[in-house]
Amino acid sequence: MANNNDKPAIILSGMHKWYGDFHVLRDINLEVKKGEIIVVCGPSGSGKSTMIRCINRLEEHQQGQIIVDGIELTNDIKKIDEVRREVGMCFQHFNLFPHLTILENCTLAPIWVRGIPKKEAEETAMHFLEKVKIPDQAMKYPGQLSGGQQQRVAIARSLCMKPRTILFDEPTSALDPEMIKEVLDVMIELAEEGMTMICVTHEMGFARKVADRVIFMDAGQIVEENTPAEFFDNPQNERTQLFLSQILH
Amino acid sequence: MSTETKKYPVGMHPALPPPSGSVGPVRWMRDNLFSSVSNTVLTFLGLYIIYLVVPPFIEWAFIDSVVLGAESRKECLKIMGEDRGACWSFVYHRWGQFVYGFYPMEERWRVDVSFVLTALTIAIVLVEKLRAIKAVLIAAILFPVISFFLITGGSFGLAEVPTNKWGGILLTFIVGLTGIFVSLPIAIVLALSRISKLPIFSFFATIFIEFIRGVPLITLLFIASTLLSYFLPPGSNFDLLLRVLIMVTIFSAAYIAEVIRGGLAAIPTGQYEAADALGLSYWQSMRLIILPQALKISIPGIVGSFIGLFKDTTLVVIIGLLDPLGIGMAAIATTDWAGLSTELYVFIGVFFFIFCFGMSRYSLHLEKKLNTGHKQ
Numbered sequence: 241m242a243n244n245n246d247k248p249a250i251i252l253s254g255m256h257k258w259y260g261d262f263h264v265l266r267d268i269n270l271e272v273k274k275g276e277i278i279v280v281c282g283p284s285g286s287g288k289s290t291m292i293r294c295i296n297r298l299e300e301h302q303q304g305q306i307i308v309d310g311i312e313l314t315n316d317i318k319k320i321d322e323v324r325r326e327v328g329m330c331f332q333h334f335n336l337f338p339h340l341t342i343l344e345n346c347t348l349a350p351i352w353v354r355g356i357p358k359k360e361a362e363e364t365a366m367h368f369l370e371k372v373k374i375p376d377q378a379m380k381y382p383g384q385l386s387g388g389q390q391q392r393v394a395i396a397r398s399l400c401m402k403p404r405t406i407l408f409d410e411p412t413s414a415l416d417p418e419m420i421k422e423v424l425d426v427m428i429e430l431a432e433e434g435m436t437m438i439c440v441t442h443e444m445g446f447a448r449k450v451a452d453r454v455i456f457m458d459a460g461q462i463v464e465e466n467t468p469a470e471f472f473d474n475p476q477n478e479r480t481q482l483f484l485s486q487i488l489h
Numbered sequence: 490m491s492t493e494t495k496k497y498p499v500g501m502h503p504a505l506p507p508p509s510g511s512v513g514p515v516r517w518m519r520d521n522l523f524s525s526v527s528n529t530v531l532t533f534l535g536l537y538i539i540y541l542v543v544p545p546f547i548e549w550a551f552i553d554s555v556v557l558g559a560e561s562r563k564e565c566l567k568i569m570g571e572d573r574g575a576c577w578s579f580v581y582h583r584w585g586q587f588v589y590g591f592y593p594m595e596e597r598w599r600v601d602v603s604f605v606l607t608a609l610t611i612a613i614v615l616v617e618k619l620r621a622i623k624a625v626l627i628a629a630i631l632f633p634v635i636s637f638f639l640i641t642g643g644s645f646g647l648a649e650v651p652t653n654k655w656g657g658i659l660l661t662f663i664v665g666l667t668g669i670f671v672s673l674p675i676a677i678v679l680a681l682s683r684i685s686k687l688p689i690f691s692f693f694a695t696i697f698i699e700f701i702r703g704v705p706l707i708t709l710l711f712i713a714s715t716l717l718s719y720f721l722p723p724g725s726n727f728d729l730l731l732r733v734l735i736m737v738t739i740f741s742a743a744y745i746a747e748v749i750r751g752g753l754a755a756i757p758t759g760q761y762e763a764a765d766a767l768g769l770s771y772w773q774s775m776r777l778i779i780l781p782q783a784l785k786i787s788i789p790g791i792v793g794s795f796i797g798l799f800k801d802t803t804l805v806v807i808i809g810l811l812d813p814l815g816i817g818m819a820a821i822a823t824t825d826w827a828g829l830s831t832e833l834y835v836f837i838g839v840f841f842f843i844f845c846f847g848m849s850r851y852s853l854h855l856e857k858k859l860n861t862g863h864k865q
Contacts, residue, residue, distance in 0.1 A: 296765075298765060324765065327766075329766040331759060331763065333757075335759035336763070337764075338782065339781050339861055348769075348777060352769060352777065353767065353769060353773075381861035382861075383861055401767060
């Protein structure tokens, strides 16, 4: 196990991506260790979301390597599905399935992708819904829940697949201020339990509290990466300093 | 405005009833019928038009009409005397033909059994209490198969009844229901092909859909009845009704495919992404996530197409199949019943209205039932 734990969860090396002619990601190199919490920040359009979306192949990269849990992402659909099973994702707009109840949202993938019996999947789902503190909403539909509740369901939905890594794509950006905390609390709990997490977020308090590393991106490149303390108190790059001065007032 | 009101702490203010006159029927009439001078005038004009049309129609269709006891139009007129009403006798007299066409008298029980099975199927599919998976499967697969063998005959000791004897409501139901139930799955496949990333699928689906939609149904029916025999090997007997069924089905499939494509386009990309991110395969995400939502959005359009298809079944008259309209037109061409076209068209109209209105109401019910309060 110890040996296994030394292997990085995710490796991006020399990764480039283009949208048509537009060069979005330029020479991305990143290694994420198991259990590591990484916060990615940067101005909009800097490629943060695109980068994490490449990790479960929602976006295709054109050059370089992405290796997730020892599996390299190529055009091989089997490998892609294998990676997606082990990598959960939470979206800015939750993307819950509106025609299914909360419980069905959580059990769908375990039943169909993992082949887990319905009853067992429901027990697991209830366990995780309790963890995100909304077991009483299990029979409701997503449309009946508040944004914060929906995002917590989305987290529970990812957890039900028992992923090794969860990607968060601006999970609190679409939420009212009052609801941000309830989502962040769940994320902090996950972080403390040793989940590998890559979070694109502007919640600097969260970054400071739980991140092992903060990555700053601009214009499709990783500009700076450092521990939160160093990153916030002693940013090296000029662009980082400017960005921080703007968001931290 | 400052009346003496009690101050409540925040959150303690009781819910008060609305002020009088803001709800109720009087208020409704004031808002909707008499809200201004011109609206009041329009209201009375509308009432006057209803008065002009409805009572005379009721008198004609019900009060002065004759159903029983007349063997021809002349006898009808004799019974009615001065008050000229509708002569429904001819519908009554030709009822057997209206329902079965020229299906042999002694074999008509087979059609009756099929009607009952169809009604049962529809009940099982529509009434939630009866909707156990097994029951639906039996009803949806077994009943149509039984009906098929019953109506065509030629096996299980039943006499064969050739399709050119089929007619009337039986024919309408066969063409309509086959078209409806076979075209939907074809339409789903066509819609998915058309939006497929694989060019070969989208190319052929697009060509097919655009060709079928660009041609009137009448033309397709003519192709089915005449042109097709030129292409088929001589002597091959490819049943005319079967040809018609195929044409009607692909015609409606092409339209419904476009409706479904619209529904698919309305599903946010986030849904596809969430399904992908969970590791669902293409077919799983289509079947479990995308199609249920897309079909739900498409219900009004799909049912619209179904209604159109059901009514278009009357077009088979043109290539010599006798649906109720054809039967009726043949009936009023006889000397006994000549001149009863109003009665015929009212009767056919009511027949189609009942079924089309039923479908329309069911679609509304379905929309309401499937609404899970999702508005993004």
